[in-house]
Amino acid sequence: AQSVTQPDIHITVSEGASLELRCNYSYGATPYLFWYVQSPGQGLQLLLKYFSGDTLVQGIKGFEAEFKRSQSSFNLRKPSVHWSDAAEYFCAVGAGAGNMLTFGGGTRLMVKP
Amino acid sequence: IAGITQAPTSQILAAGRRMTLRCTQDMRHNAMYWYRQDLGLGLRLIHYSNTAGTTGKGEVPDGYSVSRANTDDFPLTLASAVPSQTSVYFCASSRDGSIGELFFGEGSRLTVL
Numbered sequence: 040a041q042s043v044t045q046p047d048i049h050i051t052v053s054e055g056a057s058l059e060l061r062c063n064y065s066y067g068a069t070p071y072l073f074w075y076v077q078s079p080g081q082g083l084q085l086l087l088k089y090f091s092g093d094t095l096v097q098g099i100k101g102f103e104a105e106f107k108r109s110q111s112s113f114n115l116r117k118p119s120v121h122w123s124d125a126a127e128y129f130c131a132v133g134a135g136a137g138n139m140l141t142f143g144g145g146t147r148l149m150v151k152p
Numbered sequence: 153i154a155g156i157t158q159a160p161t162s163q164i165l166a167a168g169r170r171m172t173l174r175c176t177q178d179m180r181h182n183a184m185y186w187y188r189q190d191l192g193l194g195l196r197l198i199h200y201s202n203t204a205g206t207t208g209k210g211e212v213p214d215g216y217s218v219s220r221a222n223t224d225d226f227p228l229t230l231a232s233a234v235p236s237q238t239s240v241y242f243c244a245s246s247r248d249g250s251i252g253e254l255f256f257g258e259g260s261r262l263t264v265l
Contacts, residue, residue: 048192071251082156082242082256083195090251129194133251139210140254142187142194 041066041132043143051149052120060115060146062104062130071133072113073140074104078126086128089113100124125150155179156257158243164263165233173228173260175243183246184226185210185254186218188239195242201226202248233264 042065052058064070071090075083087098094106104115113130127147131140159174177184182203187195187210197210201220215237217229226245230237240261244254 043194045194073253075254080258082244082258083254084256085253088253139197139200140195141211142196144192144194 041070041134041141043130043132043141045128045130045143045146047146048144049147049149051151053151054122055119058115058117058120058124058148060128060130060148062113062115062143063111064113064130064132065111066132066134068134069108072104072106073131073133074098074102074113074115075129075131075142076100076126077129077145083129086115120148120150122150122152124148156243156245156255158241158257158260160260161258162261162263164265167234167264168232171230171233171262173230173241173243173262175226175228175257176224177226177243177245177255178224179245179247179255180223181245181255182223182248184220185244185246186216186226186228187242187244188212189242189259190239198228198241230262233262235264238262238264 044063073088074086077083089106127145129145130143133140156177185200186198196212199218201207204223240259243257
């Protein structure tokens with residue numbers, strides 16, 4: 040069975056600073072990988088996804104992520120964080136029959152002014 | 153605005169009571185899902201349905217049941233609620249059962265006392 044680990048439960052960055060959120064997955068074959076964002080009191084919204092091809096994928100709101108097979112990682116990055124990016128971020132892996140995603144525990148991002 | 157509607161938004165329930173969380177989508181998506189979100193555990197799949205008339209068990213199905221009588225509705229029932237079912241429940245949908253983007257409702261916060 041697949042699994043996802045997000046090592047950082049909380050991260051605080053200053054507005055304008057760069058951001059990297061870590062995600063490691065475990066799966067025997069090529070995974071489908073996702074990053075979702077959850078604003079307070081809201082459902083989850085897809086930021087970006089990786090299915091195949093170019094290992095650097097671009098998403099919405101200026102986010103990007105890089106798939107590194109050798110490290111089993113799919114880290115999320117943003118060059119300059121805005122206060123509105125404060126939210127919880129979830130990495131997920133999809134595999135097997137159906138659209139059954141396995142989510143990581145989430146990373147809560149706080150942005151200092 | 154098209155999307156997923158969940159009800160109730162929040163509910164406090166006595167242990168042993170029966171509770172149904174409602175989920176309706178107007179995107180004509182074939183697949184629907186129920187997740188529960190618990191601190192530090194991310195989202196865990198309870199049940200899913202790839203198409204009307206079919207359902208399947210996810211990672212944590214015990215104590216929950218679902219039905220999918222039509223495309224739009226996917227209610228989740230707790231037959232006899234227990235305190236460990238205190239959680240935030242998210243309904244989601246996707247265009248079909250293959251790996252792809254999930255669209256989430258805004259969640260139902262359930263407290264079982």
